[in-house]
Amino acid sequence: MTGIRATEIMAAAGARELQDGEIVVVGIGLPQIACFLAMGTHAPRLTPLLEIGVANMRPKDTPVGLADSRIFYRATCWSGFLDVMGMNLHRGIVDTGFLGALEVDRFGNINTTLSRDGGKVRYFNGSAGGNDVASLAKRVIVVMRHELRKLPVAVSHLTSPGFVGGKSREDLSLRGGGPHRIITDKAVMGFDSQTRSARLVSLHPGIELEDVLANTGFPLLLPEKIPATPLPTKEELRLLREEIDPHGAYLGQLI
């Protein structure tokens, strides 16, 4: 396991959640890396979409964000919000929404708006397309750093809904299926089908359960036997390091 970075395990875990042929709305950073890894391995017919109006991009240089021309290089379609978020997401045909987050709670609710440091409110980027993706995609995968303050009992601001209050998506009048996975640098979490509360799916190799529990702010449901998250294969590592993110712009650090 030496030499394999947590971000590489996260990217591989994210890639394995994606099926061939899926339509996926991806955020910048690890979601995009995981998506390209899936396309380079088991899911060559996956269609990645970007909220700004891009389908099927094949970037060759590392972008700094969603508005960087590098990300939409060699796309097969350039359109806009109305096409990608309206006629795909709102239409109900996006299989997976792949997002980052500031905070996620036990019901998969996402905060990307603000933090509260003792009474002082600090604002961040807000929803942008995040609420739309979380409301409308058939399922949502979140990648984030595993820290106590980032995984609270309840998010400081509910920007994008998961299973709010443990309710079903139907009861919340939401079309999309809701959160499916939270992938962190320590573990993969899913959601219990009855309580809709977060449940441990696997621990990354070398990570102790105590470490995960100590850094999770909500009570985490545990399976009887806890599997280890599969490590990236040699080929996955080669793709990640040589083709997808050769300069380590996203794999070299956790945002």
Add this chain to the structure above:
Amino acid sequence: MTGKIKTAAEVVATVPNGAHLALGGFAIARNPIAIVHELIRQQKRELILSQGVAGMDTDLLVGAGAVARLIIGGGSLDRFGPVHCVNRARESGSMIAEDWTSLSICFRYLAGALGLSFIPIKSLLASEVLDRLERGAGADAVARMSCPFTAEHYVALKSLTPDISFVHVQIADEDGNCRIEGPRWDNEEQAKAAKRIIIVAEEIVTTDEIRRAPERTVIPAHRVEAVVHQPFGAHPTSVFGCYDYDAAHLKLYVDHSKHPVRIGQYIDGYIRGSKDHWDYLEKVGGKERLSQLKAERNPGY
């Protein structure tokens, strides 16, 4: 010759204080910076700004104290940082901010462009974004409703019809027929929702050239009031196919935007201290710097 070609100073002189302006930038791409600078030079006040994802354009106007109310889906300068001036103004309560989502802003513009008074959406439900809009400044623009045919729950969004939309594009003719290359986010819905459309173009081509590929015209001349020809008019943000973002200058801007005093220094030095956009371009490095940013035909950045 229809006389639509104007300077940034001429079009900005027609903007009343308190006007609702829609800006066509997204984060660090195609921001109408030449217009924003001129709005600051002409000391426009009490503006209402709307935008899908606010970028440096909105951040600068808020930093200059020109904005009374903000209607946005989100805001970011990508990896260069958050929109510090916008966030500081919310935290201090010096500006009214309505926080929506990218799609709900786009739907509100679409409704405006179609002449509808409202539009239903399936986003926002069960979120604090909706709660805050209902309790705060967005209260008169959202309502819960059921479909008259299926009884499904929706959020009804009031249409958004800005007074003026400013869109920065790659190519236009003198009449205002314009092409947008690369992704267009909510540019088309935003512009067509507005009462007046003002285009800033990197390059002016003949109408004959437009006629060779009319399917590429995103906003047609009959909707456009004025065209400003301003090469590098979006600097330091990027214009696909024309030039890359200026990373060094964006870093310098973000560094200044973190502090209320330093943002004032930036505005005094680069904006108020420049007589027009050409003068500003000289200050940020002139021909030598701009030629480094120029895009290659392929890949377009």
